[in-house]
Amino acid sequence: MNDVFDHRQVRRAFSRAAGSYSAAAELQREIESRLFESLDYLGDTVPADILDLGSGPGTGALELRRRWPKARVLAIDLALPMLRQLSPKRGWNPLQRPIDRVCADARALPLADESIDLIFSNLCLQWVEDLDALFAGFRRVLRPGGLLLVSTFGPDTLHELRAAFAEADEAAHVSPFATIAEFGDALMRAGFRDPVLDRDVDVHRHRDMAGLMRGLRQLGATNALSSRRRALTGRGRFAAAEAAYGQWRDGDGLLPATWEIITAMAWAPAHGQPIREGGEDVARFPASGIPVRRRRG
Incomplete structure (x- = not known):
């Protein structure tokens, strides 16, 4: 099966955007603040090991470390230049552990089984096409009862830009995004509870x-589809798309750009909870939890 995304292009785009991302990421910071509000569901629970996935x-x-100074906070991102923007001792004080940084792919987390209490991910998952495999990886690294808290974009995102380019070019210019129903179904198939x-x-x-396009480039949100046109968009195609976009211009002469935001919270299943895999119910137990009967000599 061919990948929807060219993940090497995703890495390149976000690597180039490392220097401009923070200044342009107004929407990203707003969504991130909404996710932080959901952390109240942890109550008095203090996670020992936290993953910020797609940390940028x-x-x-930094906020996760501020909340839980004694926790181990791990920042993982596909783009190394993004991680270099985060000094491990930035905002550091003697009561806090430094943030560990790892350059890795969300689709293949280099983490031990059941090693994380909280996975926090803001606007990273829309770059992964196989949600079932992604959530299976999350379930693997989360401890039973661990919290998954994520955000992503839905299919109405940039629908104006998508439609405008569709009138000017046969090649796709805007990524496809999973619906909220597809996202929730994938969580359930992975065995997460109470989503x-x-x-x-x-x-x-x-x-x-x-x-708008300039702002997207500053965020690294450029066209990374495997089916994208490899040559630059010509002036003629761009002008045609811009003319088509004009139908949405409002009374103030401005062009709207819609962002559909999906946030999800779910809990990792306990040992032994059946999970649907390949059409069958599969239950897993840790080897340490299997009683061993010793024969008497």
Whole structure:
């Protein structure tokens, strides 16, 4: 099966955007703050090991360390230049552990089984096409009862830009995004319990399409589809897309850009809870939990 995304291009785009990301990431910071509000569901529980997945320049990792100074906070990102924006001792004090940084792919987490209490991921998962495999990896590294707290984009995201380019070019320019139902179903198939999903829609406005595209490049959110046109978008195609986008211009002369935001919270299953895999129910138990009967000599 061919990948929807060219993951080497995803890495390159976010590596190039490392220096400009923080200044351009207004929406990302807003969504991140909403995720932090959901951490109240942990109550008095203090996670010992925390993963900030797709950490970018590390604003989430820093906040997680501020909340739980004695926890081990691990920041993982696909783009090494993003991780370099986060000094491991930034905001450090003697009561806090430094943040560990690892350059790795969310699809193959280099972590031991049941080694994490909380996975926090803000706007990273939309770059992964196989949600079943992704969530199976999350389930593997989470301890039973561990919390998964994530956000992603839904299919209404940038629908104006998608439609405008569709009138000008046969090649795709905007990524496909999973629906909230598809996201929730994948969580259930992976065995996560008590999932709670929310959907919000934000609309940002821009003077012109060029300004919107420039902002997307600053965030690393460029076209990384495997089926994308490898050559630059010509002036003719861009002008045609820009003209088509004009049908959405509002009374103030601004162009809307819609962002559909899906947030999800779910809990890792206990040992022995059946999980649907390959059409069968599979239950797993730790080897240490299997009683051993010794024969008497």
